[in-house]
Amino acid sequence: MGRTRVAISLSLPPEMAKEYERLTRETKKSKSELFREMFRVYRDYLEEREYESLLRYGERKAEQKRISEEDIEHLVHEARSA
Numbered sequence: 001m002g003r004t005r006v007a008i009s010l011s012l013p014p015e016m017a018k019e020y021e022r023l024t025r026e027t028k029k030s031k032s033e034l035f036r037e038m039f040r041v042y043r044d045y046l047e048e049r050e051y052e053s054l055l056r057y058g059e060r061k062a063e064q065k066r067i068s069e070e071d072i073e074h075l076v077h078e079a080r081s082a
Helices: 014-027 031-064 069-081
Strands: none
Touching: 014 031
16 A cells, blocks of 8 residues: 655745744644645635636626626526526
């Protein structure tokens, strides 16, 4: 059976390393647990930024084509009914 974890190493500036150690103590999490949580939060943050960017793009395109939110809801309803 394959490994369920892969060890990685990383380097941090001394002050950041101290802060990381402090966070592990305060949260009562291992370094690995804290890193995994931080990674998930950052990944979610990036996904949210991408979603917001796409939303703004859609809003600009709808405005350029003079399509209202009501028009969009109607089009979505039609497409789902088909």
